[in-house]
Amino acid sequence: MKQLRVIQVGYGTVGGAVIEQIAGHRAAWQERLQLDVLVVAFGGRGGAVCVDVEDGIDDDECRERVRQRRDGGGATRATSEWEAVISASVSHGPTIVMDAAAGDETATLNAAALEQGAGVVLSNKAPLALPLDDPRSAIMWAGARSNGRLRYEATVGAGLPVISTLHTLLDTGDEMLEISGMLSGTFGAIFSDVASGTLFSEAVRTVKEAGFTEPDPRDDLSGLDVARKALILARTTGHQVDLTGIDxxxxxxxxxxxxxxxGFLDGLGRMDDEIGTMASDAEAGGGVMKYVASVDARGAVKVGLQSVSKGTVxxxxxxxxxxxxxxTDRYDQYPTVVSGPGAGAAVTAAGMIGDMLRLGQTVGHA
Ligand SMILES: NC(=O)c1ccc[n+]([C@@H]2O[C@H](COP(=O)([O-])OP(=O)(O)OC[C@H]3O[C@@H](n4cnc5c(N)ncnc54)[C@H](OP(=O)(O)O)[C@@H]3O)[C@@H](O)[C@H]2O)c1
Structure with missing residues (x-):
């Protein structure tokens, strides 16, 4: 039976769910896939808090550490640097680094992992959105082709098959005419409320209270998260775009x-009139206002408010x-559509695990 070593970088909401799902499904994968998945290290900022590159960490220990972090207790001090852990694991056998961290700092260890022959799976968008002239970006995107060692399904639409659908369309020779989508649950919830007559500033508060925003809603409302997802779709299609080139x-x-x-939430009231007028204009034209990301055939990326016909998906x-x-060329009149929940620990972790299992069939056989 093939052994696959997993290094979990980031064990918060998503990474914790990955560790729990691996512990829960390990026996089934041994039986169904002839694949034994060992979690050999996990941790967060600063390095790994738990490591056993030889035999893997005991499932109960994994679950307990994840629970401790979630409850805010337990020892979380890093004991090992990521790059040393990656080298040690690769020397023991096929290894996959799972990046469920936040921010672009993990680009360095992702690039190092690829250079050492490991696989890399990300839910973290930021490393894939670095400028194209950053050498780590070149290494990661070279590994991101559909038969490469870097997978990133969970970066766009969480567990939904967005990236795999795009790769299949492109690999089969279809020509992309336009990708468009609503890639943020937060904006979806806010503008649904605005369409029913709620003031924009009130809708932001309601959606924040319902737990749909990041703790600081500015992280969503800046549009950066959606812009990174649109950038990933554009680069996957083959367009050489940087974040600075996105409107x-x-x-x-x-x-x-x-x-x-x-203070931010109080100040948002100044946008209520402008957004309220846009919503009524959209309604008068038979449409509804949505926060849409689009990539056209030339690679122009736009992220912003649009009136969308109510008759469309x-x-x-x-x-x-x-x-x-x-x-696309083949799906022109009736585009191919992927939809469903685009966030949440369980589905995002499952998106990463799907990538891990597919990559696990080939990694280590270079
Ligand atoms: N939550 C979702 O529904 C969802 C959906 C799709 C994609 N994502 C993406 O998945 C990633 C994880 O999201 P989350 O909700 O699980 O976040 P989270 O709960 O805040 O957990 C983040 C984890 O990443 C670690 N981390 C942060 N910076 C790091 C660094 N430089 N090096 C190593 N580890 C680092 C943290 O370390 P400490 O333990 O030391 O704090 C923590 O363990 C994010 O990039 C997010 O955008 C999330």
């Missing part, structure tokens, strides 16, 4: 970018669901 509508006024969250969507529509 993004932000809802974070410059003077509210710093300071308290309450995108226009009919309400609440936090995500949708991505691929209009």
């Amino acid at each position: 993004v509508r932000s809802f974070v006024p410059a003077d509210l970018a710093e300071g308290s969250i309450d 995108m226009g009919a969507l309400t609440g936090p669901e995500n949708v991505v529509s691929f209009r």
Whole structure:
């Protein structure tokens, strides 16, 4: 039976669920796939808190450590540097690094893992959105082709098959005419409320209280998260685009970018009239206002508010669901559409694990 070593970088909401799902399914994979998945290290900022590259960490120990972090207790001090752990694991056998961290700092260890022959799976978008002239970006995107050793399904639409659908369309020779989608549950929920007559600033508060935003809602409302996803779709299609070349509508006024969250929420009222008027204009034209990301055939990427016809899949969507529509040469009149929940620990972890299992069939046989 093939052994696959997994290094889990980031064990918060998503990474913790990955560790728990591996512990829960390990016996089934041994039986069904002839694959024994060992979690050999996990941790967070600064390095691994738990390591056993030889035999793998005991399932109960994994679960207990994840529970301790979730409850805010237990020892979380890093004991080993990621790059040393990766080298040690690769020397024992086929290894996959799972990046469920936040921010682009993990690009260095992802690139190092690829260079050492390991696989890399990401839910973390930031490393894949680094400028193209960053050498780590070149290494990661070279590994990101559909038969490469870097997989990133969970970066766009969480567990939904967005990236795999795009790869299949491109690999079979279809020509991409336009990708468009609603890639943020937060904006979906906010603009559904605005369409039913709620003031924008009130909708942001309600959606924050319902737990759909990041702890600081500016992280969503700046549009950066959606811009990174659109960038990943554009680069996957083969367009050489950087974040600086994307036209993004932000809802974070410059003077509210710093300071308290309450101050930011209070200041949002100044946008209520403008957004309310846009919503009524959209309604009068038979449409509804949505926060849409699009990539056209030339690779131009736009992220912002649009009036979308209510008769379309995108226009009919309400609440936090995500949708991505691929209009191609073969699917022109009726585009291929992928939709469903685009966030959440269980589905995002499952998206990463799907990548891990597929990569696990080939990694180590270079
Ligand atoms: N939550 C979702 O539904 C969802 C959906 C799709 C994609 N994602 C993406 O998945 C990633 C994880 O999300 P999450 O909700 O699980 O976040 P989270 O709960 O905040 O957990 C983040 C984890 O990453 C670790 N980390 C942060 N910076 C790091 C660094 N430089 N090096 C190593 N580890 C680092 C943290 O370390 P400590 O333990 O030391 O704090 C923590 O363990 C994010 O990039 C997010 O955008 C999330």
